[in-house]
Amino acid sequence: MVTAPPAPTSSPGDLVVARPEGLYCPPGDFYIDPWRPVDRAVITHAHSDHARVGHGHYLAHVDSAGTLRTRLGEIALQTLAYGEAVVHHGVRVSLHPAGHVLGSAQVRLEHGGRVWVASGDYKTEPDGTCTPFEPVPCDTFITESTFGLPIYRWPTQAALFAEINDWWRLNAEQGRASVLLCYAFGKAQRILHGVDPAIGPIVVHGAVEPLNAVYRAAGVPLPPTLRVTDPGVDAALLGRALVLAPPSAQGTPWLRRFGNYSDAFASGWMQLRGTRRRRGVDRGFVMSDHADWPGLQQAIAGTGAERVFVTHGSVAVLVRWLTENGLEAQGFKTEYGDEDSEPVAATAP
Ligand SMILES: [Zn+2]
Ligand SMILES: [Zn+2]
16 A cells, blocks of 8 residues: 655645635636636536536637537637637636547646646547547646546547447347437537447437537537437337437436337446446446546656646546656645546446
8 A cells, every 4th residue: 555645735826726616727817617606717628517607707619619508508608719829817828629528628828937737627539529639738737537547448449339339230130229328418429420320220319419419510520310209210210229318318218118128338437347237237338538547647748747736536546656757746626526427436346
């Protein structure tokens, strides 16, 4: 057992500090992904734990506008393209691709000769549905650590979709619907973009289609999708269909219409046998919008940062690993969760 190193305190001149409302930039007087209502919020992406209701002003990437307004209604929103900058109280703020979901951004802050980057959530492997992650050189990097344990190593996109296609094809040959439970924003669109639509029709839950519309409007090619209420959607069609539904649909009457279906769950947590068992599904596909353990290391190294703050997930493990590798590292206490609502303190299978 290695004990966690003592956490260094924040230094004068830090561009981001932890406050009860969220991560705060003192010279700029704004917050990044705050969890309590504030006047000015820079939002890394539209997942509900990072983009909350009640802020006075929002700044986000232009491709987040659709999902933010879908979720939060009318908000005072200023948008930026990737690489575009605004200067606020002398702090230069720009957004850079995080490869997590549509419109997801890392926030680069420059002030007094210092550069800090707050990653938000990120994924290092490109998936075709959002601009790929780009390392942004900085002195200090604020990273997530949702899957910051050495056991988390994702299959490649190609291997993942070969598995999903094989499962769907086999079910379709046997006249059985393939119900794939996945988070409605991000994962569902990645699955749509990655599967082989020649296998059969694709049916989506009502919670998924509005997000598909936002992705299509942003120019992300997705195959045609049907709703169960559409004309022509009958038992014969459903027997060949891939059905995408949010995890909350599990065990609801909505699923009964699919009869004797096969079900599966797509999540990074599926790497753990215990999670798969608890979910009670036929199959688990290891698929995440977050960096895996090698991805986190690669991303952190790519920034060249000497100082690293770790926000959410396996904070202590990643802080210890970084410290052992010669970086100055510490945790930031945040209230971010995870889209898939699984306990983060997962143990090895
Ligand atoms: Zn997220
Ligand atoms: Zn997050």
